[in-house]
Structures are given as C-alpha cells and as structure tokens.
Amino acid sequence: MKVAKFGGSSVADAVQLKKVATIIQADEQRRVIIVSAPGKRHADDVKVTDLLIELGESYQRKQKYHAELAEVIARFHSIVDDLGLSNQVITKIESHVTEIFQSDGDLNFKLDAIKAIGEDTLAQILSEYLQSLGINARYLNPKDAGLILSEQPGGAQILEESFAEIYRLREYEEILIIPGFFGYTSAGKLVTFSRGGSDITGSIVAAGVKAELYENFTDVDSVYCVNPSIVKNPKEITALTYKEMRELSYAGFSVFHAEALIPAVRAEIPVCIKNTNNPDALGTIIVSKKEVDIQANPVVGIASDNGFMSIYISKYLMNREVGFGRKLLQILEDEGISYEHTPSGIDDLSVIMREEQMDEQKEEIVLERIKAELKPDQVHVERGLALVMIVGEGMQSQVGTAYTAAKAFKDANVNIEMINQGSSEVSLMFGIKEKAVNDAVKSLYQVFFNK
Amino acid sequence: MKVAKFGGSSVADAVQLKKVATIIQADEQRRVIIVSAPGKRHADDVKVTDLLIELGESYQRKQKYHAELAEVIARFHSIVDDLGLSNQVITKIESHVTEIFQSDGDLNFKLDAIKAIGEDTLAQILSEYLQSLGINARYLNPKDAGLILSEQPGGAQILEESFAEIYRLREYEEILIIPGFFGYTSAGKLVTFSRGGSDITGSIVAAGVKAELYENFTDVDSVYCVNPSIVKNPKEITALTYKEMRELSYAGFSVFHAEALIPAVRAEIPVCIKNTNNPDALGTIIVSKKEVDIQANPVVGIASDNGFMSIYISKYLMNREVGFGRKLLQILEDEGISYEHTPSGIDDLSVIMREEQMDEQKEEIVLERIKAELKPDQVHVERGLALVMIVGEGMQSQVGTAYTAAKAFKDANVNIEMINQGSSEVSLMFGIKEKAVNDAVKSLYQVFFNK
Incomplete structure (x- = not known):
C-alpha cells in the first residue's frame, strides 16, 4: 500500500487534477491520497490558503470578507466547471463560512476552520472527479480518518493514539481522498498543523497505515546534488537516507519540511519525491538505510548556506578548566541563542551560530558576559561566514574524501576557516567566507560529480 | 638580563656543574640562575628528590631513614669532592633533617621542607663553586628572593605580591643562585610547588625581574617537529609561539610543564630551550608572537597522542533542541569527566575525551543518564582513538594546508574518523584509530617537512 500526497501546484487547477487522476490510476497500490489546497497556477497567482487567511483576517478586523470569499469560490468554480462536475460542494462553502463565524468558541479555532476549507473542498472535488471516471474513490474527513490532534490551533501535534486509528484505513476498499493540513481535537474541534501541514498529514498517514512507500508529488523531477542556481544542470540524486536529507536540508536544500517527516522517519517508511508533471521520472527516494556501494561516489550532495557567524574565545590552559564549555553554552542559552557547532583547539573554542540570532546589542551583552x-x-x-556541507553516508568507509574536498577548496583558492567532522561521518562541514561560496561549491561539484 | 634555569640532568654531578659554570661565564646577561636538585647520572640512577621523598616516607611510617639520608649526603659528597670544595654545606644536612622532624607543626610542611633540601643544597654548592672560580656569585634563599606562596604544601601557588619583591633582584650586583621548587608562606613556612616545580620557579623569577629571556637548560638541543621515536632524525624547531607550544605539548610533546610557563606567558617573556651539553646549539625559542613568513612552512610541528575515546549521540532534529549540548556537557561535568572536543553534524554530536577518565562502570552510568x-x-x-595535531600559526593565512594534511592521510591509507579545526587555525586536529598513528605521522612528516 502506498500513500501519495499531492502538493499545492499539483492540484492548482483542472489540468493538474487530471494528471493526478492519471497517476492514481497508474498504480493500484496508491490507496490513500492526501491533498493540499490549490496552489499557484502562475507566478502572480494567489494560493487558496492565502485567500482564506485574508478572509479570516478581515473577519477578525470586523471588516467585510465577501471579496475574499468570492475569490475562493471562483477558484473552485473554475475547477469543477473544467472537470464537468456539479456545483454541489461549492454551494456549501458560503453557508459553512457563516456557520463557522456564528459558532461559539475561541477565535483561533474559527480561523483554523476557515483555513482548512481549501484542502477539505479540494479533497471532495477530487473524490467526485475520480468517481466520475469510474474509480472507486471516497472522500474521508480527517475526523473519520482518525487524525486526533492536540488542542493547539495553528500548530497542533498528532496524538499517539491516532496511529492505531489510522491503521484501520487499510480496511477500506475505496481509494481514500483525505484533505491534508488539519485534524480534530478529542473534543471534536477542528485544528490545523503549522504551515505546510499537508506534508505532515501525509507523513502521519503513511506511518499510520504502515505504507510500503510514501510518495510526495511536487513539481520537480528529483532532488539535485547541488544548488542549481550555483551549478547549471547538476546531477540528480536517486537515493538519500533520512540523515543525508537532514544534513542537506539544513544548509540550503529545501527538500522537505524536516519536522513533517518525523512520523515517517520513526516508522522507517521510505519517502519518494516525484513530479506530478513528469510521473515517469524516477524521482528521489529517501530511506532509513541504503546499501553502501564501496565503488560508488561516497558523496550524495553538496549544500551551502550563508548567514553564519562565529565567536572565538581563547584562554591559556582552557582545557584544564572543568566546565568552561558548559558555562559558555549556558550563557548562550540564557540569552536565547541556539548555536550550531563548537569546533575547538586546546586553548580555544569557537561557537558557530546563525547571524540573525544576534544583533549588535545582543552581541555586546553576550561578549560582556563571556568576559x-x-x-x-x-x-x-x-560575521559573514558560510557553511558548506559535503554529505554522504558512504564517506564513513572511504579513505580520501577529506582529501578530495580539501583539494577542491585549494583548487578554487578558497581559505578554509573551519572544519568540523563528527565521528558519524555523514557530513563534512567547512566554514568559509560568504563571498567564496560559489567558487567553493562549483569546485566541489567538479571534484566529486564531474570526474 | 637573562634568567637561566638548569634542570636535574644539568646538575647531576660535578662534570655537569662545570658545564653550568662555563655557560654562566659565557654570557654576562645571565644574572639569575635557578637550579633543580641533582637528577639521574645514568638510566639506573635515582634522583636526589626521589631519595628525599623516600626519606620522608620512612619517617612518616615511623621507620628509620638513615639509609636514605646517607645516600643523599653521599651524592652531594661526591659533587663537592670532585669540585674541590669544602664539606661545609653537607655537614649541616643531617642536623637540618633532625631539626625539621623535631619541629612543631603539620606533617605536610615537614615533608615539604625535606623535599626542598636537594635544590637548596645544590644552589649553595654551585654558588661556592662559582666563587671558587672567582665569579661574583651569591646563593639566595627563596625567602630572600621574595617567593611568597600560598599555604598549600606540595602544590603551592605564587602570590601576586611576590612579583614586585622579585623585581628587586635586579639591584644585586652578584650573579644570584636561587634554588627552584620551593618558597615560603607569608607566615614563613617552607612550601613546595607541584613536582617539576623548578620550571615554575624559573618562570616566576623571569616574569618578576622582567627578563629579556628565560633560558631553560635541559639535555636536548631543541624541540623536534615530530616525535623522534616515530620519525628518525626529524627537523628541529627554531621558534614556536606559546600557543603552538601548548597545542604540541597537549598531544604527546613534553616540551614543558604547561602550567609552569604561565607566569612567563602572562609577562610575555621569551623562553629558550637550550642544551647544557651543547650550549652552542641554537635551541628552540618560544615567544608570544612571531613574524609569519608567508613563504615558509605553515606547519611547525606534528604531535600525536593515544588513549582517547568518543561518545557519539544522534537524534533526529537535535539542532532544534535548545540546550541539548549544554545538558550533555552538564552530565559529563556531574560525573567528573572533562572532555576535549565536541565535533558535530546537524543531528549528531561526538564528545572526545581521554579514555582513562571513564572505566566501564562510569561508561555505563554516563550512557544511562544520556539515554x-x-x-x-x-x-x-x-575506544582506542588517537589524536594527531598539525600545529602552526601560519596555517591561518595559507590556502591548502588542510589539503596537504588530508593527502598525507590518504597516502598512508588511513581513514580519518574526525576533523576539528577551530577558527583560530593554530592547529588542525584529526581523530584516527590508534593503530594507524605511526603511519599517519610518518606520512604527515613527509608532506610537510620532507618535500
């Protein structure tokens, strides 16, 4: 059994939904489908969820919200018209909105219920469309699917008891169409996940039904091994481990909302990134473990990110001072700063952190406390540091990866300010000046992927 | 003005003391001389300080100590006989020992007074010998030299007020011969530094008199750039900075007792390691800053040390968890473990520490707490990790040092488990398996020093 999630661009209009239907029909293992709300059809378009958020904000400011509501309804209207479906679902939207606003209870829950209309309507439309094609499909509300969430509007968390409920989705004969992004508290109130929550629903449902595969349909063929805005037409990654994905996504790769993947990671469900517009492309698969081929390239990807800074501290005989490092980290924690790495010599220690965390005022406070x-x-x-990461689980067993990487920096005449390699060897991290990033990344791509 | 300290092997017998006299005469800037107690004359010999410690232990066990005392006296007897001096100093030793043991007060202070007899007697003998050669020399007791120490027998610390007192040694016309290793509390009790304390006295006196140079005479021509038991006839280091010395001494180089050097470091007094047996050799000079020659080898030395271990911890989304690293260090601190380095990835973190700090029982406790x-x-x-350090302040400004180092590991077919380079760039640290150390160090020597 596969769980397939279709993102906003995959359900933006009737043309896209037809592709979705074809994809669902192409593999009978695709038994549970999670959908986002319609996204942008072109660069200047507005996502349905953003329209719904505006609608809620107008209500909150006690202004009229009819313009936003009309726009939402128009978006869905053009979809059902183009798909030759009835208006049945759409006619209910207006009364549903009125009902939500007239109900008792906390404003935040009302706003969540409004935001969820995009996914919920789209799921009903897709189900109706699949049925019109003779497919045995069925819309299932998250309440009926067993998505029981914590009472935190706009940032709800899945409750552990949900997973057993969700497992029972395996008993349905129909192909289930479930809206992403929201669920219900045990008291029956609608609540949403944080933004990008359809990925969370997909990951939870895949874990719950113990899917053999969680397919995440988006608008790219696969994940590239390096940022395509730095290196033109880079190679694609066919397989990644969760750990590799995390290391890459940390430094500039927006493969996935990392939190969204937690349920799938914990349940060790393989995740596949696929392209709705080119479903025959293999995509990139993310797994818990992969066979390491000693002959193969030990590096799967190169990532980089700007906006880091370091605090360097030296003190003669520092390493004899018990608690020195811990006290330093305590100061940062007190000041609400989370750090990334702490490379160290014998009598010196650097703390690497994101620059945005520390303005000049905060810097002054922290330095005064340290002194x-x-x-x-x-x-x-x-300030002005960049991190460049070379990622690959295979690096662990290959002699010479550090050599090859260091050669790339030398070839590009880039000075390495900092190196940090943990004993995991999933990644090798280099700190360099921001202005040298493009040269360094290009050179690394050459030595690892263009040999 | 130079302060010269002569170690145990430099004052082991009359032959050595004649060399010392020649060295003192050779440079009129050598105005303050610090001496150790006589050390070993050959591999099977016993140091005078060890004899005195045994003497004290016999007394403590209420046993007879005449054998030890006789041996101490015999050592000094052969020195004065060979130098053609009187027995005047030696005849006082026995009554001095009796007087110490019969005095009131704490046992630890008595033992300190016994241990100090070696340095004190030798300083008096050297002074008498220099006078016999017509040199205007003068023995000065540490009390008269201004060495005021804290009340901690066997591990006393210098008090800040001493330095002004010591500065007044500049007023003496004579060449001053001061015994190392001990001083007096402000109440007038004799106390010793920790073992190797003559180096501490030398460093304190050099700082106190604001010497232009602190010469440390020992039995090697200079510091080698790599352990001579791994690489035969390695190159000598002519100049080191304090920081470089620290990084090297950390990992296997026993250049200096690092704490001993603190007063000289704080006062920025250059320190020179010289050979009593070959005083014409340039030796190795240790300074606070040196001119960095861009053309020169950026690496001054390679050090390595066995006996390290790592604890590796991974947790999905670790880097979002504020306080994770600090809590880990807190656990180690609670358990009395001091760590060396903490290289990290995104979701993993290693702690490197000395293996001796954690037996299996302690390991179990720490792992349970972490879990x-x-x-x-x-x-x-x-377990079974070694650290290899490449040290040199010049590395900071040279592109490609990491490349050259990584090449050496690759050439030797040694897998790098860990790399740690702080933003100071005084050192580049590699973690490897202990069994690969010799291969790695030889290969590093080849690429950096034998090009």
Missing part, C-alpha cells in the same frame, strides 16, 4: 564570567585571554566575533 | 535525560536515537562509544 566577566569566563575571563578569557581573547574574544572576537566574525 | 534517560536526552532520549537520543543512537548512542555509542568508540
């Missing part, structure tokens, strides 16, 4: 509480010989701050 | 308090996905321990 007062740790009495270092030297402290200084360097 | 219970941090709920990681994975934790495992790897």
